[in-house]
Amino acid sequence: xxxxxxMLPIAFLLAGGxxxxxxxxxxxxxxxxxxxxxxxxxHDDGAEER
Amino acid sequence: MTAIGSQSALGFGQPAREVARCTHCALPMxxxxxxxxxxxxxxxxxxxxxxxxxxxxxxxxxxxxxxxSTPAKSNAKGRGYSxxxxxxxxxxxxxxxxxxxxxxxxxLEGLHCxxxxxxxxxxxxxxxxxxxxxxxxxxxxxxxxxxxxxxxLSAAARALDSLGYPPHPARRAAVREARRxxxxxxxxxxxxxxACASNIMLLFIALYAGMFEGIDRDHEQxxxxxxxxLNTICLAWPGLVFARxxxxxxxxxxxxxxxxxxLGLYLGGAWGIWKxxxxxxxxxxxxxxxxVFFLLIGRAIQLRQQRNAADALELLxxxxxxxxxxxxxxxxxxxxxxxxxxxxxxxxxxxxxxxxADGRIVLGSSRFDQSILTGESRPSPLGCNxxxxxxxxxxxxxxxxxxxxxxxxxxxxxxxxxVEEAGRRRAxxxxxxxxxxxxxxxxxxxxxxxxxxxxxxxxxxxxIDHAAALLIATCPCGLGLATPLAMTVAMGRAARKGxxxxxxxVFEALARTRGKRTIILDKTGTITQGKIAVVRWYGExxxxxxxxxxxxxxxxxxxxxxxxxxxxxxxxFHASDxxxxxxxxxxxxxxxxxxxxxxxxxxxxxxxxxQDSGITVPIGLLEIARACVARGNSAVFAAIDGKCxxxxxxxxxxxxxxxxxxxxxxxLGWDIRILSGDxxxxxxxxxREVGVQEAFGGATPEDKCEIVQRETAKxxxxxxxxxxxxxxxxxxxxxxxxxxxxxxxxxxxxxxxxQGDGLGPVVELIEGSRRALRTIYWTIGTSLxxxxxxxxxxxxxxxxxxxxxxxxxxxxxxxxxxxxxSNPFVTRHRPARTETVGNESAMAASPSPWxxxxxxxGILA
Numbered sequence: 024x025x026x027x028x029x030m031l032p033i034a035f036l037l038a039g040g041x042x043x044x045x046x047x048x049x050x051x052x053x054x055x056x057x058x059x060x061x062x063x064x065x066h067d068d069g070a071e072e073r
Numbered sequence: 074m075t076a077i078g079s080q081s082a083l084g085f086g087q088p089a090r091e092v093a094r095c096t097h098c099a100l101p102m103x104x105x106x107x108x109x110x111x112x113x114x115x116x117x118x119x120x121x122x123x124x125x126x127x128x129x130x131x132x133x134x135x136x137x138x139x140x141x142s143t144p145a146k147s148n149a150k151g152r153g154y155s156x157x158x159x160x161x162x163x164x165x166x167x168x169x170x171x172x173x174x175x176x177x178x179x180x181l182e183g184l185h186c187x188x189x190x191x192x193x194x195x196x197x198x199x200x201x202x203x204x205x206x207x208x209x210x211x212x213x214x215x216x217x218x219x220x221x222x223x224x225x226l227s228a229a230a231r232a233l234d235s236l237g238y239p240p241h242p243a244r245r246a247a248v249r250e251a252r253r254x255x256x257x258x259x260x261x262x263x264x265x266x267x268a269c270a271s272n273i274m275l276l277f278i279a280l281y282a283g284m285f286e287g288i289d290r291d292h293e294q295x296x297x298x299x300x301x302x303l304n305t306i307c308l309a310w311p312g313l314v315f316a317r318x319x320x321x322x323x324x325x326x327x328x329x330x331x332x333x334x335x336l337g338l339y340l341g342g343a344w345g346i347w348k349x350x351x352x353x354x355x356x357x358x359x360x361x362x363x364x365v366f367f368l369l370i371g372r373a374i375q376l377r378q379q380r381n382a383a384d385a386l387e388l389l390x391x392x393x394x395x396x397x398x399x400x401x402x403x404x405x406x407x408x409x410x411x412x413x414x415x416x417x418x419x420x421x422x423x424x425x426x427x428x429x430a431d432g433r434i435v436l437g438s439s440r441f442d443q444s445i446l447t448g449e450s451r452p453s454p455l456g457c458n459x460x461x462x463x464x465x466x467x468x469x470x471x472x473x474x475x476x477x478x479x480x481x482x483x484x485x486x487x488x489x490x491x492v493e494e495a496g497r498r499r500a501x502x503x504x505x506x507x508x509x510x511x512x513x514x515x516x517x518x519x520x521x522x523x524x525x526x527x528x529x530x531x532x533x534x535x536x537i538d539h540a541a542a543l544l545i546a547t548c549p550c551g552l553g554l555a556t557p558l559a560m561t562v563a564m565g566r567a568a569r570k571g572x573x574x575x576x577x578x579v580f581e582a583l584a585r586t587r588g589k590r591t592i593i594l595d596k597t598g599t600i601t602q603g604k605i606a607v608v609r610w611y612g613e614x615x616x617x618x619x620x621x622x623x624x625x626x627x628x629x630x631x632x633x634x635x636x637x638x639x640x641x642x643x644x645x646f647h648a649s650d651x652x653x654x655x656x657x658x659x660x661x662x663x664x665x666x667x668x669x670x671x672x673x674x675x676x677x678x679x680x681x682x683x684q685d686s687g688i689t690v691p692i693g694l695l696e697i698a699r700a701c702v703a704r705g706n707s708a709v710f711a712a713i714d715g716k717c718x719x720x721x722x723x724x725x726x727x728x729x730x731x732x733x734x735x736x737x738x739x740x741l742g743w744d745i746r747i748l749s750g751d752x753x754x755x756x757x758x759x760x761r762e763v764g765v766q767e768a769f770g771g772a773t774p775e776d777k778c779e780i781v782q783r784e785t786a787k788x789x790x791x792x793x794x795x796x797x798x799x800x801x802x803x804x805x806x807x808x809x810x811x812x813x814x815x816x817x818x819x820x821x822x823x824x825x826x827x828q829g830d831g832l833g834p835v836v837e838l839i840e841g842s843r844r845a846l847r848t849i850y851w852t853i854g855t856s857l858x859x860x861x862x863x864x865x866x867x868x869x870x871x872x873x874x875x876x877x878x879x880x881x882x883x884x885x886x887x888x889x890x891x892x893x894x895s896n897p898f899v900t901r902h903r904p905a906r907t908e909t910v911g912n913e914s915a916m917a918a919s920p921s922p923w924x925x926x927x928x929x930x931g932i933l934a
Contacts, residue, residue, distance in 0.1 A: 027292060027295065028295070031295065031299060034272075034275075035272070035299075038268055038272055039268075041268070042264060042265060042268045045261075045264045046261050046264065046265075049257045049260045049261050049264070050257055050261075052253070052257070054257070054260055055209075055253065055256070055257075056209040056210075056211070056212075057211075058209070058210045058211045059190060059207075059208055059209055059210040059211070062187040062190050062210060063190055063191075063194070
């Protein structure tokens with residue numbers, strides 16, 4: 024019994040933390056544009072030197 | 074750094090025949106140019122290449138070749154963009170950051186591939202002072218951040234323009250922020266609902282295990298309370314969407330799908346809370362929270378669809394030029410924002426410019442393309458004192474005009490307001506799912522009442538238990554998910570075929586098989602190609618080449634049509650000599666086939682002109698000419714060395730597949746009509762040729778809108794058109810379809826825009842819509858079966874939380890599986906993609922980002 028009383032809040036805290044992290048990411052605009060980054064990563068940084 | 078201008082780097086896989094290609098855009102060069110190190114098909118491409126090279130960004134070409142993009146011509150406008158620095162403009166469209174930098178979102182034309190992302194994001198290297206440029210490919214929108222101390226926004230705009238991406242201000246900053254916030258909120262809701270659902274599921278696994286294996290009473294209570302708290306969070310935060318929508322519907326005394334959904338969710342939730350406090354009885358929290366999660370996903374998909382539709386509408390307000398060349402009192406010409414023009418001002422309009430306001434020509438004369446308003450395919454010659462409408466394009470020589478009306482007061486301004494109004498007034502097609510929602514609610518309520526009635530005598534608690542279980546287990550989740558998902562899949566598949574559909578309701582309207590259905594077609598640009606060309610050539614074929622060379626010397630629109638017909642062969646001919654052109658009559662001159670040959674005397678023009686040159690026209694050709702004129706086309710005679718040998722029928726040729734497509738539409742049960750702004754006899758001629766009974770010509774944009782509105786009241790009306798003159802009609806119709814190459818206003822007003830040529834895609838769209846609807850009915854049927862099974866279990870009292878937790882997701886998963894497997898737009902005949910080769914049509918064929926299927930198909934990603 025006692026173990027579950029500690030485990031359950033911890034589990035909820037972890038889940039809550041993950042949700043909070045996601046909310047922060049969403050509010051900072053990380054999910055606004057899902058198409059361009061997939062293209063952008065194909066351009067290596069040194070491309071213009073060659 | 075290597076010279077990337079070499080041909081091999083730009084080969085685009087055409088080794089067999091060396092076609093000279095433009096160094097910048099890699100499109101074939103116009104006739105007669107031999108391959109050399111660097112060559113450009115137009116000024117725009119040259120400017121872009123020079124700028125790219127000067128900034129050391131030549132890697133763009135390498136990246137582009139890797140990305141295997143479709144070549145696209147640079148369509149730089151070459152404007153000054155000085156209005157971007159205006160204070161009022163900056164207040165509306167720019168955001169000033171805390172550190173003093175300004176941020177502005179600009180919509181770009183001409184984006185075509187991954188290399189564009191690379192190039193545009195190197196903007197800081199092109200314009201010092203620009204701190205960052207981030208491009209959103211799907212929306213074709215770049216966010217530019219710059220230091221106002223170092224550079225101006227107009228400088229950034231000019232640089233983007235020279236690179237071939239003319240910028241337009243994006244939506245006003247405040248609206249933009251509001252929409253962005255709404256999108257993010259939706260995402261957060263989905264996340265919270267998902268987290269609640271998954272955690273409740275974990276708790277319930279423990280509870281279900283306890284049912285079979287036995288569980289400590291304290292543990293059971295702990296889990297029940299924990300699940301209750303999570304479920305309450307889920308219903309009070311993300312789930313509120315459904316409650317709000319249901320309440321809003323009830324307030325307007327309608328019933329949408331959200332009413333039965335909210336009823337099940339909240340009744341089940343409340344009853345669950347009571348059971349938790351009571352400490353015994355079955356709980357359905359896992360099913361309820363999972364329902365919220367799945368339904369929200371459906372809702373998020375729907376929101377995204379609507380966004381795509383709204384994005385396209387933005388362009389409506391960016392029509393017409395943003396700046397004009399005003400002639401000041403001292404005679405100097407300065408570039409000013411269109412908004413600052415006032416009646417009485419004199420503006421200069423150079424060839425290629427779009428007229429910024431309604432007015433009267435005071436100096437000079439030129440030919441104007443007024444098809445934007447009239448739909449008339451022929452340019453009209455206008456001189457002093459003639460009125461010119463805003464939105465027309467000057468085709469030949471510079472003129473000055475005195476402004477009479479600006480902005481909203483212009484004819485096109487009024488027209489655009491009509492587009493907006495027509496779009497607003499149009500009754501929304503009642504969504505399929507909402508129609509079902511109404512009767513589903515009554516069925517569910519009846520079943521719940523029946524359950525109560527059956528069980529009440531035995532035990533009131535059990536009766537409420539089973540009724541609540543019924544409402545939860547039969548919650549129309551599948552219905553809520555099926556329609557948006559199936560529509561989105563259909564939209565994605567259609568986009569891959571070059572049919573861009575803005576909203577799912579389009580499929581519903583197009584799939585109708587009962588009732589009166591009318592399809593109204595515009596003529597110019599829809600059934601026909603929308604430009605003057607040689608429809609048929611009678612007589613000696615060899616004469617055509619000679620005529621083509623001679624007409625190079627003329628800038629008359631008919632001359633252009635004659636040149637067009639043989640761009641490649643012209644290279645074999647030597648230049649023409651001693652050319653005399655009589656405007657409106659004809660042209661004569663000497664053409665040499667090779668240096669050593671004697672020149673041939675070529676006369677091209679009207680019958681009168683040929684006879685005036687002392688040449689008799691044979692009776693046979695004259696008869697053909699009469700037939701041409703009867704068809705609404707014009708006839709041009711050609712004489713070589715004193716003998717009239719050929720006749721060109723000049724007109725607006727039909728698109729290749731028009732006749733076949735119209736016949737197919739007729740077979741599908743649609744009434745077909747033609748409605749055009751062009752002359753009645755021309756319209757009648759085209760109607761005869763494609764086999765349409767009802768055709769109306771000479772309709773103004775206002776007429777068109779009115780006719781479509783009248784028809785829409787009686788039946789389902791599909792309007793197919795291309796120009797701004799069709800925009801109001803497109804917005805008023807049940808479904809507006811804009812065909813390829815159409816004006817951007819019509820794209821914005823339409824529900825569908827087509828990439829393929831002509832009417833073929835319309836047929837494909839209608840057939841696809843029927844298949845899409847069939848998928849939807851199929852998924853709805855399946856999910857109703859699951860609901861029926863759940864209802865039977867609940868009414869017989871056999872239902873348990875575990876059973877509900879299995880049936881409910883199983884139904885949703887089946888729906889998802891059926892939707893994802895469906896492909897309403899199976900490939901049968903792919904619309905041919907023709908490469909636009911040509912030096913004219915500079916303003917017509919710019920590949921706009923709004924109709925790039927590659928980007929729009931991203932809705933499914």
